Amino acid sequence: MAGRILKDDVESLRRQADIVAVAGDYTTLKRAGSRYKGLCPFHTEKTPSFTVAPDGNFYHCFGCDASGDIYDFLMRIEGLEFPEAVEALARRSGFTLRYEELSARDRQAIGQRSRLVEVTAAALEFFRTTLFSAEGEVARSYLKERGFGRDDARRFDVGYAPNQWEALAQSLTRSGLPAEDLIATGLVVRTERGGLRDRFRGRLIFPVHDPGGDVIGFGGRILPGLDYGDFDPPKYLNSPETPLYKKTRVLYGVPQARAEIVRAEEVLICEGYTDVMALHQAGFANAVATCGTAVGLEHLRMVSRYAQRVVLAFDGDQAGVKAAERAWEAARELAGDGGGADLDLRVLVLPDGRDPADLVREVGADGMRAAVADATPVVPFVVRHRLADADLTTEAGRTAALREALEIVGREPDLDLRREWARTEVAARVGVAYEFVVRSAARLGVELDAHEGVAPVGPRPGGGGGAVGGVAALDRARVRREREALRTALQAPQWLPDEWFELVEDDFTHPVARQVFATLQAAGGAGVELTAVLEAAPDDALRGRIRELALEEEPVPLDAEVAAWRIRSLLADRLQAEERALKQRLQTLHHGRDREELVAVLAQLRELEQRRRSLTAVGE
Structure with missing residues (x-):
C-alpha cells in the first residue's frame, strides 16, 4: 500500500462495482422489477425487506432502516473502515487502485484489514505452492488416500505447511510483509528470544474464507507418517481469534457452497474440512463446516439468509446430542431475535465412529441423499435421546420423563407439530395415552389441545391501536x-x-x-x-x-x-x-x-x- 487512495479511483470503483453481486454473497437476492430483494443481512426477518438498486449501487432495508451505498454495505457487514472497504471491493472487482504518497507512519495507519488480508493471501499462495512441490508429496499422498485429487485440492485452495518451524515466516518477511502483521493474523508467533515461529508446521492446510472470498483464517491437520520429533501436536489446529477471524461467525466452504445452498434451499453443516470436500465431491455442494466450535447463533444467522432447512451432520454420541441441543437453542434465539424466520433444523445421525465423508463413501450418493432427506427434526431428536436415558420401568421414572419430554416439546412454536410430537414421540415412547399427555401438558402450561393449556402470551389480534379518523x-x-x-x-x-x-x-x-x-x-x-x-x-x-x-x-x-x-x-x-x-x-x-x-x-x-x-x- 502506497498511501491514501485517490478520490477519483474511489468514485470510479463505486460506479463500476456491482452491489447485487456483493450483497448476494451475504443474502439471496431475487429480481423485483428494476431492483433486487432479499432477507436483510443485518437483522433477522421472515419477509424480505432488504432492497438493492443496481443503478446507483445502493441499498435500503425497510425493516431495520439500514441504508447506504456499496462501501457502506461492506463497512457494516464486515466491520471495515472506509479504506478497507474500498480495498476489499477493489480486490473482488479486479480494480487497480492508485494511492497518494504518504509517510511510513501514515501508511501504517491505513487499512489494517487490507494489510492482514494481504498477509493471508500471501500465506495461502505459499501453502498451495508447497503442496504441489516435492516437499508436499506427503500431503498429496494423504489426500489421495482419502480419495481427493488435484481438482478437489484446488477447488478448496488446500495447501501444505512444511515440517519446519520458520518456513512461512521467513518466506513472507523476505517478501516485505511486516512481522507484526504476520503475528496479527495468527500465522506466526514471536518466541521468547524475539524470533518468529510458524503456528502451522507439517500440516495439511485448509484456508477459511469470508463470504466475499477473502482468506481470514486457516485450519491445519497433522499427517500420518511425518516425524514431529519430541513435539506431540494436536490432530487439528485452527487460527486463533484475530481481527479477521472469529470462529463463532465463520463457516468453512461458504463461497464454494453458497450457490448450491440457494438452489437446494438446504444447507448441510458438518464438523470437518475433509467432510465438506468429500460431500462436494459426491454431489452435495451445499455442505459447509464449523471451524472447531459448536453451531451457534451467528452461524445460523448467516445460513438463514440462503436457506431455511438446516441439516446437522453430527455424531450420534452424547457430544453430538449436546451439539444439536445447542444449535436448537441458537435457532430459537434467532427466531425470537427481531422476528426472524423459524429454521427447519434437522439432525442427520451418523453411525458410531463414522463421519460424513465415511458415510457418503459407504452408502453412495443416492444413499446419502436419502439419509439427508430423512434427517430427524431437532425436537424429536432431542426427545428420543432424553427418553433413551430415562427410567421408564417405574411410575416415578415415567412421570419425570413425561415432564421433561413435554418441556422440550413445548418449545416448538408450531402447535400442529407440537401435538404430533406429543402423540408420536412422547405418548408412544413413554407408554401412556395421548389424552393423559394433554392433561399433563395443561398442568405444566404447555398448550397441546385447542381447549387446554395456556394461551400464548402476546398482543391480541386486532387489539390496541390508536385513534382513527378525524384530524x-x-x-x-x-x-x-x-x-x-x-x-x-x-x-x-x-x-x-x-x-x-x-x-x-x-x-x-x-x-x-x-x-x-x-x-x-x-x-x-x-x-x-x-x-x-x-x-x-x-x-x-x-x-x-x-x-x-x-x-x-x-x-x-x-x-x-x-x-x-x-x-x-x-x-x-x-x-x-x-x-x-x-x-x-x-x-x-x-x-x-x-x-x-x-x-x-x-x-x-x-x-x-x-x-x-x-x-x-x-x-x-
Whole structure:
C-alpha cells in the first residue's frame, strides 16, 4: 500500500462495482422489477425487506432502516473502515487502485484489514505452492488416500505447511510483509528470544474464507507418517481469534457452497474440512463446516439468509446430542431475535465412529441423499435421546420423563407439530395415552389441545391501536401524499407534470418531507442523478430516507396520470388554504367602506377556486 487512495479511483470503483453481486454473497437476492430483494443481512426477518438498486449501487432495508451505498454495505457487514472497504471491493472487482504518497507512519495507519488480508493471501499462495512441490508429496499422498485429487485440492485452495518451524515466516518477511502483521493474523508467533515461529508446521492446510472470498483464517491437520520429533501436536489446529477471524461467525466452504445452498434451499453443516470436500465431491455442494466450535447463533444467522432447512451432520454420541441441543437453542434465539424466520433444523445421525465423508463413501450418493432427506427434526431428536436415558420401568421414572419430554416439546412454536410430537414421540415412547399427555401438558402450561393449556402470551389480534379518523387520519393521509409525490420525483421524474415546478418547501408539512424536497432542489431538481441528491443531503439520516424513497415499491402502477394527480393534489391543498384565508378576510370587510377591496378579494377567490377545481378534476 502506497498511501491514501485517490478520490477519483474511489468514485470510479463505486460506479463500476456491482452491489447485487456483493450483497448476494451475504443474502439471496431475487429480481423485483428494476431492483433486487432479499432477507436483510443485518437483522433477522421472515419477509424480505432488504432492497438493492443496481443503478446507483445502493441499498435500503425497510425493516431495520439500514441504508447506504456499496462501501457502506461492506463497512457494516464486515466491520471495515472506509479504506478497507474500498480495498476489499477493489480486490473482488479486479480494480487497480492508485494511492497518494504518504509517510511510513501514515501508511501504517491505513487499512489494517487490507494489510492482514494481504498477509493471508500471501500465506495461502505459499501453502498451495508447497503442496504441489516435492516437499508436499506427503500431503498429496494423504489426500489421495482419502480419495481427493488435484481438482478437489484446488477447488478448496488446500495447501501444505512444511515440517519446519520458520518456513512461512521467513518466506513472507523476505517478501516485505511486516512481522507484526504476520503475528496479527495468527500465522506466526514471536518466541521468547524475539524470533518468529510458524503456528502451522507439517500440516495439511485448509484456508477459511469470508463470504466475499477473502482468506481470514486457516485450519491445519497433522499427517500420518511425518516425524514431529519430541513435539506431540494436536490432530487439528485452527487460527486463533484475530481481527479477521472469529470462529463463532465463520463457516468453512461458504463461497464454494453458497450457490448450491440457494438452489437446494438446504444447507448441510458438518464438523470437518475433509467432510465438506468429500460431500462436494459426491454431489452435495451445499455442505459447509464449523471451524472447531459448536453451531451457534451467528452461524445460523448467516445460513438463514440462503436457506431455511438446516441439516446437522453430527455424531450420534452424547457430544453430538449436546451439539444439536445447542444449535436448537441458537435457532430459537434467532427466531425470537427481531422476528426472524423459524429454521427447519434437522439432525442427520451418523453411525458410531463414522463421519460424513465415511458415510457418503459407504452408502453412495443416492444413499446419502436419502439419509439427508430423512434427517430427524431437532425436537424429536432431542426427545428420543432424553427418553433413551430415562427410567421408564417405574411410575416415578415415567412421570419425570413425561415432564421433561413435554418441556422440550413445548418449545416448538408450531402447535400442529407440537401435538404430533406429543402423540408420536412422547405418548408412544413413554407408554401412556395421548389424552393423559394433554392433561399433563395443561398442568405444566404447555398448550397441546385447542381447549387446554395456556394461551400464548402476546398482543391480541386486532387489539390496541390508536385513534382513527378525524384530524389524525387526515394528517396521515396528507403525509402519505407528500411521500408519494417525493417518491415519484425520485423514481419517475419523467412523469412529473408542470405543476411540480410550482411547489415550494412550505407545500410539505412533514419535516422530513420538507428536508427531502429542499435537498432535491439544492441538487438541481427532479431528474438529476440520485448520487447528486445524496451528496446534497446534510447528514446520513436524511440520505437514508432518500434512499428509502428511491427504492420503495409503488402500491399501484405508476403512469403520467397518477404522477400528475399526486403533484396537483399538493398544489390544490395550498390553493384551498389560500381560499380559506381569503374567506376569513371577507368576514372582516364592510360592503360599503371596503367595497374596492371586497371586489378584489372576491375576484381572487373565484380565480383560486377555478384553478383548484381544474387541478382536482384530473383523475376524477
